[in-house]
Amino acid sequence: MKKNILIIPGDGIGQEVTTWGKQVLETVAQAYGHDFSFDEAIMGHTAIEATGNPLPDETLEKAKASDAILFGAIGHAKYDNDPSAKVRPEQGLLKIRKELGLYANLRPILLFDELLDASSLKPEVLRGTDILFFRELTGDVYFGEKKRNEDNSFASDLMNYHRYEVERIARKAYDAARTRNKRLCSVDKANVLETSRLWREVVQEIAKEYSDVETEHMFIDNAAMQLVKNPKKFDVVLTANLFGDILTDEASQIAGSMGMLASASIGDGTGFFEPIHGSAHDIAGQNKANPLASILSAALMLDIAFGLQEEAKAVTNAVAETLKAGWRTGDIANAETAAHNILGTNEMGAKVLS
Amino acid sequence: MKKNILIIPGDGIGQEVTTWGKQVLETVAQAYGHDFSFDEAIMGHTAIEATGNPLPDETLEKAKASDAILFGAIGHAKYDNDPSAKVRPEQGLLKIRKELGLYANLRPILLFDELLDASSLKPEVLRGTDILFFRELTGDVYFGEKKRNEDNSFASDLMNYHRYEVERIARKAYDAARTRNKRLCSVDKANVLETSRLWREVVQEIAKEYSDVETEHMFIDNAAMQLVKNPKKFDVVLTANLFGDILTDEASQIAGSMGMLASASIGDGTGFFEPIHGSAHDIAGQNKANPLASILSAALMLDIAFGLQEEAKAVTNAVAETLKAGWRTGDIANAETAAHNILGTNEMGAKVLS
Ligand SMILES: CC(C)[C@H](C(=O)O)[C@@H](O)C(=O)O
Numbered sequence: 001m002k003k004n005i006l007i008i009p010g011d012g013i014g015q016e017v018t019t020w021g022k023q024v025l026e027t028v029a030q031a032y033g034h035d036f037s038f039d040e041a042i043m044g045h046t047a048i049e050a051t052g053n054p055l056p057d058e059t060l061e062k063a064k065a066s067d068a069i070l071f072g073a074i075g076h077a078k079y080d081n082d083p084s085a086k087v088r089p090e091q092g093l094l095k096i097r098k099e100l101g102l103y104a105n106l107r108p109i110l111l112f113d114e115l116l117d118a119s120s121l122k123p124e125v126l127r128g129t130d131i132l133f134f135r136e137l138t139g140d141v142y143f144g145e146k147k148r149n150e151d152n153s154f155a156s157d158l159m160n161y162h163r164y165e166v167e168r169i170a171r172k173a174y175d176a177a178r179t180r181n182k183r184l185c186s187v188d189k190a191n192v193l194e195t196s197r198l199w200r201e202v203v204q205e206i207a208k209e210y211s212d213v214e215t216e217h218m219f220i221d222n223a224a225m226q227l228v229k230n231p232k233k234f235d236v237v238l239t240a241n242l243f244g245d246i247l248t249d250e251a252s253q254i255a256g257s258m259g260m261l262a263s264a265s266i267g268d269g270t271g272f273f274e275p276i277h278g279s280a281h282d283i284a285g286q287n288k289a290n291p292l293a294s295i296l297s298a299a300l301m302l303d304i305a306f307g308l309q310e311e312a313k314a315v316t317n318a319v320a321e322t323l324k325a326g327w328r329t330g331d332i333a334n335a336e337t338a339a340h341n342i343l344g345t346n347e348m349g350a351k352v353l354s
Numbered sequence: 355m356k357k358n359i360l361i362i363p364g365d366g367i368g369q370e371v372t373t374w375g376k377q378v379l380e381t382v383a384q385a386y387g388h389d390f391s392f393d394e395a396i397m398g399h400t401a402i403e404a405t406g407n408p409l410p411d412e413t414l415e416k417a418k419a420s421d422a423i424l425f426g427a428i429g430h431a432k433y434d435n436d437p438s439a440k441v442r443p444e445q446g447l448l449k450i451r452k453e454l455g456l457y458a459n460l461r462p463i464l465l466f467d468e469l470l471d472a473s474s475l476k477p478e479v480l481r482g483t484d485i486l487f488f489r490e491l492t493g494d495v496y497f498g499e500k501k502r503n504e505d506n507s508f509a510s511d512l513m514n515y516h517r518y519e520v521e522r523i524a525r526k527a528y529d530a531a532r533t534r535n536k537r538l539c540s541v542d543k544a545n546v547l548e549t550s551r552l553w554r555e556v557v558q559e560i561a562k563e564y565s566d567v568e569t570e571h572m573f574i575d576n577a578a579m580q581l582v583k584n585p586k587k588f589d590v591v592l593t594a595n596l597f598g599d600i601l602t603d604e605a606s607q608i609a610g611s612m613g614m615l616a617s618a619s620i621g622d623g624t625g626f627f628e629p630i631h632g633s634a635h636d637i638a639g640q641n642k643a644n645p646l647a648s649i650l651s652a653a654l655m656l657d658i659a660f661g662l663q664e665e666a667k668a669v670t671n672a673v674a675e676t677l678k679a680g681w682r683t684g685d686i687a688n689a690e691t692a693a694h695n696i697l698g699t700n701e702m703g704a705k706v707l708s
């Protein structure tokens with residue numbers, strides 16, 4: 001199979017971790033006789049520093065022309081603490097999501113048995129958890145009109161959804177639920193928000209086309225609670241952009257660490273694969289970041305973008321073997337982990353490769 | 355001390371639990387020689403059934419005239435599953451918050467040592483946690499303009515904040531932080547939302563007036579994660595209406611159950627005290643609900659509305675004693691709780707009273 005893959009390392013630890021996602025893809029290509037070619041592009045803070053633009057045209061062109069994109073992370077504390085900055089790294093990520101029509105963000109909460117103890121949740125609460133989030137990614141209050149009064153006395157963001165936006169992601173989520181445990185939980189705040197009431201109406205309609213899937217509607221506040229209380233009760237979770245952002249970060253604690261979670265953004269064209277963690281500038285360049293989320297993002301690419309299930313499985317298994325052998329990065333180690341088993345980014349990446 | 359207290363039981367288990375909050379207030383009045391008089395009013399589904407209006411004028415008048423309000427819960431599944439319903443129970447609650455100017459919602463996460471095992475989180479993660487949430491309660495996307503296209507192809511809600519709305523709650527939160535561990539974490543989504551950027555700007559300004567308090571700014575997705583990972587790191591948490599709704603429900607799992615958490619809403623006039631749990635129609639009328647959140651809401655009333663710290667402490671101690679003696683309602687029982695120690699609403703209420 002011949003594929004062009006674009007690597008966008010982005011900011012902070014994005015640089016370090018994508019190196020390993022890429023090497024895994026190279027190794028898979030060699031082992032299975034595929035022809036993967038790689039190109040690289042800049043985005044975020046890195047791109048602002050180089051060009052003044054968080055998403056340079058060249059990056060967008062390369063992205064559109066590629067078969068799949070492996071992305072690292074975005075953001076920089078400099079902008080976070082300066083709420084008046086007009087140009088911001090995150091604009092690059094939001095724009096590429098919109099431009100590529102990446103309306104569905106899939107975030108599987110994959111629980112490795114070896115990491116049951118790395119979580120702050122009790123092992124008996126976690127065991128058996130397997131959740132697939134479908135987060136809408138190109139609508140909601142993320143993309144609605146933003147306003148600010150000249151005298152800075154008022155600011156607003158328009159939360160909004162079009163019916164077709166809800167329909168298309170709902171169908172994708174229901175299709176996935178059919179191949180899993182046939183349960184779908186749609187999360188909204190329909191007791192307060194008009195946007196959520198439209199969301200719930202549309203999901204109720206689509207649900208009729210999938211009578212073999214059991215549908216539940218849950219308010220976001222309750223969902224944030226249930227996810228900690230009893231994560232096993234969820235199978236497919238379908239939700240809007242903002243609620244999905246919050247719930248999936250929260251759910252990362254089920255998998256033991258943000259450093260373990262990969263995501264796939266799909267839609268109208270090229271697919272986009274990235275860890276759900278951020279740029280973590282505090283540990284960047286120190287060989288401390290967990291490369292597994294990037295490696296698992298590469299596995300999602302093989303599976304979802306290229307339909308290479310066997311290759312994807314091989315990568316996931318390599319990660320599982322490495323964990324089984326006792327190797328950990330700092331974020332997934334616990335009090336019982338022997339110090340010599342705690343690896344840096346590069347050593348962990350190399351273990352998985354071997 | 356002479357006080358007029360309005361009891362609004364509301365919907366579902368609200369009816370059962372406020373009975374006990376009220377009895378605790380009566381007992382305190384007797385024991386400490388206060389003169390508390392009680393009136394009752396309707397709101398929510400109960401009020402819609404009786405009058406067609408979720409917040410009848412009579413209830414609002416009584417509310418304004420009272421010295422403090424003890425509220426139960428709101429909501430009914432009937433409306434939740436009918437996104438097109440025009441009249442909804444929650445409108446009553448939102449309207450009374452607005453009309454009484456209850457802009458600050460205080461939600462203390464009180465952890466009783468006896469309940470360390472009732473949580474899905476590990477005891478060592480929980481031990482020592484003590485968080486006080488300040489949730490803004492009369493602004494944000496809750497009260498912004500709502501729109502729906504005639505053909506139901508589009509819906510929107512305006513997320514918005516005025517500078518003065520952020521200022522007044524920030525001051526309240528900082529004042530509280532001063533009397534506690536002098537750490538304040540403000541939660542927003544300033545990397546995406548204009549509303550959050552204004553929020554962060556204003557908090558940064560107010561922070562200068564409180565240089566003895568250590569300020570941290572955190573994105574909501576990260577906060578939802580940190581709250582599970584390491585709840586001990588928080589002291590005072592300040593956040594907007596929607597984010598506060600989500601985070602405090604999530605945080606209920608720190609206290610073992612939603613059935614344990616009380617809240618105080620304060621602002622321009624009469625204070626409003628309520629459990630953070632919902633109407634739970636599935637267990638309503640079955641003598642199963644946990645009355646402790648209502649009892650602890652009564653304690654908050656004594657403390658915050660009436661300045662009766664000693665009386666408040668006596669109530670909290672009575673709850674602690676009851677738990678120490680091994681008594682539990684179903685929601686806070688665990689596998690090791692002896693069956694005969696699991697009580698109904700009324701039996702639990704009576705234990706605390708005695
Ligand atoms: C960096 C930020 C804009 C982004 C988001 O909120 O979508 C991130 O948190 C994510 O979840 O991918």
Ligand SMILES: CC(C)[C@H](C(=O)O)[C@@H](O)C(=O)O
Pocket residue numbers: 191192221428429444447599630
């Ligand atoms: C019932 C609902 C409108 C309410 C809210 O979202 O504010 C509730 O969840 C709460 O937290 O008090």
